Amino acid sequence: MHAESLQDPLYLAMRAWARDEAGQAAASACMTCHAVGTFEGRTIGVDCEACHQSRTVAGPKDLTVDTALPVRARRKADAPHATVADAQLVSGAFCLVCHAELHNQAGLPVCTTGPEAAENPQGPGCLSCHRAHDFPGAVPALLARAATLAIEPRGNEVIVTVSNVGAGHSLPTGSALRQIRLDVVFTDRAGRRVGDNATDAAALFARLLQDKEGKSPAPPWRAVAVARDTRLTRGELRRLTYPIPAGAAAVEASLTYRRAPTAIAERLNLEAHKFLQPIEMARFRRGLP
Ligand code: HEC
Ligand code: HEC
Ligand code: HEC
Ligand code: HEC
Numbered sequence: 001m002h003a004e005s006l007q008d009p010l011y012l013a014m015r016a017w018a019r020d021e022a023g024q025a026a027a028s029a030c031m032t033c034h035a036v037g038t039f040e041g042r043t044i045g046v047d048c049e050a051c052h053q054s055r056t057v058a059g060p061k062d063l064t065v066d067t068a069l070p071v072r073a074r075r076k077a078d079a080p081h082a083t084v085a086d087a088q089l090v091s092g093a094f095c096l097v098c099h100a101e102l103h104n105q106a107g108l109p110v111c112t113t114g115p116e117a118a119e120n121p122q123g124p125g126c127l128s129c130h131r132a133h134d135f136p137g138a139v140p141a142l143l144a145r146a147a148t149l150a151i152e153p154r155g156n157e158v159i160v161t162v163s164n165v166g167a168g169h170s171l172p173t174g175s176a177l178r179q180i181r182l183d184v185v186f187t188d189r190a191g192r193r194v195g196d197n198a199t200d201a202a203a204l205f206a207r208l209l210q211d212k213e214g215k216s217p218a219p220p221w222r223a224v225a226v227a228r229d230t231r232l233t234r235g236e237l238r239r240l241t242y243p244i245p246a247g248a249a250a251v252e253a254s255l256t257y258r259r260a261p262t263a264i265a266e267r268l269n270l271e272a273h274k275f276l277q278p279i280e281m282a283r284f285r286r287g288l289p
Helices: 009-022 024-029 048-052 087-091 093-099 113-118 140-144 262-267
Strands: 036-038 071-073 083-085 109-111 147-154 157-164 179-187 193-196 207-210 225-229 237-243 250-258 279-287
Touching: 009 024, 036 048, 048 071, 087 093, 093 113, 140 279, 147 250, 147 279, 157 179, 157 250, 179 237
Parallel strands: 071 083
Antiparallel strands: 147 157, 157 237, 179 193, 179 250, 207 225, 250 279
């Protein structure tokens, strides 16, 4: 994703939409984190030098690559270029230059991974989970260990429990486009659907932004308020209760991650793009007494 930070099709489409609706200044502001300036006046994406040969005083705005600097590394090494040990890089503190908190023009926080993780100062740093150097994020392997799912029948109801066990921050985190949906389906003895939770708004885990007309979800540059934030905070265990419909013999729950709501993917003509296909995170099935 870092290598794609300037070519990523969802990013390009959202930036074009921001430009059409809010003007060039709004679109240029995106470059603060998706691009890095160099000392010689070039613009690059989140490339090697952005993390290994850059300096900043006040965050992403003035992050500048300077190839005269020694390369920041885990330890000073014998390399054909100068290197320097950098504790900030290894602890993950440096990640927060771009991942801490992003406010839009209305002052609304639209991306808050840093503060979400900081709620537990003893918690592991970013790199303990995003360890591989391709910095995997919302990929099937990490999503599969992010949450657990369980179903417990009680009387004429079932209690579905969803827990954020694997993310060091809210689930989902990052861009306000991200959504996770819990689907619960009841079937009879013949496997026919006899009920589901399709209309339950509480089964969508997302931070939905709202514009000044009260419309939601609104894109980040137009947002003036958070309509609702139903994401699972770090370590949270959430219980949802559903009545067992007549004739139900089994119940199945599944959790699905989407990088962007289907309506936005369709609006941007990206619904067929491989990045925007739903990813199954967990599934749990049991018979009913
Ligand atoms: C303060 C830094 C910052 C600024 C400014 C910023 N972004 Fe981002 N953006 C990020 C980070 C960090 C991520 C990765 C978080 C994630 O994956 O959820 C990201 C991810 C995204 C994604 C998701 C990409 C994908 O393929 O899933 C889109 C789309 C996006 N940004 C669009 C924009 C647009 C449009 C703007 C300007 C209106 C903008 N960003 C401004 C930091 C920033
Ligand atoms: C998003 C920031 C980021 C980007 C981009 C990045 N790196 Fe790294 N790199 C790190 C971090 C953090 C570590 C230390 C990881 C660890 O603790 O193992 C590291 C470690 C390394 C190491 C091991 C050196 C040591 O510390 O022992 C090498 C070599 C390296 N990176 C090369 C590259 C190259 C080449 C690129 C571009 C293709 C690149 N990096 C892009 C953050 C980054
Ligand atoms: C110069 C700004 C910058 C720095 C520094 C940075 N990132 Fe990112 N990161 C981004 C942007 C921008 C994106 C989204 C790129 C896109 O797809 O448009 C991103 C994406 C990601 C993703 C992928 C999210 C997904 O959707 O799957 C992960 C994980 C991530 N960063 C972790 C890290 C970690 C860990 C560090 C520290 C070693 C770090 N980042 C440092 C800007 C940065
Ligand atoms: C305890 C493990 C853990 C720690 C610590 C952790 N993460 Fe994550 N992260 C995950 C898992 C699991 C996912 C996939 C689920 C999700 O998207 O939330 C993820 C996803 C992400 C994403 C992608 C979100 C998306 O949907 O695009 C970004 C960006 C990210 N993490 C950044 C960070 C940063 C920055 C830190 C440090 C402040 C950090 N993470 C600390 C486990 C962790």
